[in-house]
Amino acid sequence: xxxxxxxxxxxxxxxxxxxxxxxxxxxxxxxxxxxxxxxxxxxxxxxxxxxxxxxxxxxxxxxxxxxxxxxxxxxxxxxxxxxxxxxxxxxxxxxxxxxxxxxxxxxxxxxxxxxxxxxxxxxxxxxxxxxxxxxxxxxxxxxxxxxxxxxxxxxxxxxxxxxxxxxxxxxxxxxxxxxxxxxxxxxxxxxxxxxxxxxxxxxxxxxxxxxxxxxxxxxxxxxxxxxx
Numbered sequence: 001x002x003x004x005x006x007x008x009x010x011x012x013x014x015x016x017x018x019x020x021x022x023x024x025x026x027x028x029x030x031x032x033x034x035x036x037x038x039x040x041x042x043x044x045x046x047x048x049x050x051x052x053x054x055x056x057x058x059x060x061x062x063x064x065x066x067x068x069x070x071x072x073x074x075x076x077x078x079x080x081x082x083x084x085x086x087x088x089x090x091x092x093x094x095x096x097x098x099x100x101x102x103x104x105x106x107x108x109x110x111x112x113x114x115x116x117x118x119x120x121x122x123x124x125x126x127x128x129x130x131x132x133x134x135x136x137x138x139x140x141x142x143x144x145x146x147x148x149x150x151x152x153x154x155x156x157x158x159x160x161x162x163x164x165x166x167x168x169x170x171x172x173x174x175x176x177x178x179x180x181x182x183x184x185x186x187x188x189x190x191x192x193x194x195x196x197x198x199x200x201x202x203x204x205x206x207x208x209x210x211x212x213x214x215x216x217x218x219x220x221x222x223x224x225x226x227x228x
Contacts, residue, residue, distance in 0.1 A: 001076060001114045001224045002029055003121060005162035005197055007036040009215035013044045019214045020048050024072065028211070028221060031075045032112065034123035036164045036217075039066035039103075059083035063104035067123045067163065071112065079118070080111040086124070086145040087138050096129030105142050107149060111157070119204060119224065120153055122146065122161040130167050139166070139173055147176035150202055154180055158204035160222065165198045186210070190218045 004023045008016050023030045038045065042058065042065060049056045049070060055078065057069045064083045071078060086105045094100045107124045124146065130139045146161055153159050161182070167173060169184040177184075182200045188210040190197035199208055199222045206224040213219045 001031050001112070001117075001119065002221055003032040003034070003160055003162065003199075003224070004028070004030040004211075004219050004221045005034045005036075005123070005199060006213055006219035007125070007164045007191075007197060007215060007217035008038055008041065009217055011215055013041065015214040016041060016044060017048055019219075020070075022211075022213070023219060023221070024052060024054070030221060031072050031114065032110075032121055033070040034121065034162050035068050035070070036123070036125040037066060038068050039063075045070070057081045057108060057110050059106060059108045061085050061104065061106050062089075064106045064108055066103070067106065067108050067125050069108055069110045069121060069123050071110065076112045076114045078110050078112055082109050083107070084109065084145060084149060086142040090134070090138055092127070092132070092134040092138070096132050096135060098128045102127050102135075102138060105138070107146055107161075109149070117226075119158045119160055122149060122159065124161075124163040126163070126165045126167070128166045130171070130173065136173070143173055143176055147180065150177065150180050150182060154202065158224075159202040160204065160224070161198075161200040162220070162222075163198065164196060164217065166196050168195060169198055185222060186220050190220060191216060
């Protein structure tokens with residue numbers, strides 16, 4: 001199974017569609033594509049999925065449309081879908097990147113099977129500028145919710161958690177994920193010289209590639225290794 005994460009950022013719908021085409025094409029062959037900053041692109045996603053025969057989970061809560069999960073039903077089967085709220089809309093002030101009021105943050109999730117092997121894919125987007133106290137508090141809560149989701153699945157089903165984390169993988173905020181034995185797989189910069197787009201795995205192994213894309217973020221593609 002190949003799982004991609006990509007912050008689509010700014011740009012035209014045509015540009016974003018070409019990016020999705022690249023991830024889904026045979027050269028990369030992604031089975032699952034997780035996006036961030038996609039809240040205003042639902043028509044694009046609908047048209048692209050219809051044209052390519054893909055399915056899309058937009059979630060059910062405020063903020064969930066920004067972090068959709070797309071998949072190719074010819075290669076993977078979606079068994080369960082859900083959305084877990086993390087933080088409500090919160091005013092954080094004018095300093096730092098992004099708006100002064102952060103939109104509600106969630107984790108979207110889909111349980112897939114491929115060749116009879118299950119994996120839960122979780123997608124999210126953590127607030128930017130986490131060095132600022134109010135934003136750091138939101139990021140801490142967001143990661144705590146993810147850690148709770150992972151803990152419930154530990155020893156039951158492999159987990160892949162991806163997204164724009166807006167922090168280095170070694171940031172102290174990620175400690176709750178490492179506590180459960182999760183491993184961060186991204187090894188190269190994904191946004192300029194910064195490595196902020198993460199791929200975390202639990203109970204599965206794999207390799208990652210960082211792919212240049214038509215946005216200010218590169219995509220990260222995880223290829224899950226089959227167990228012998």
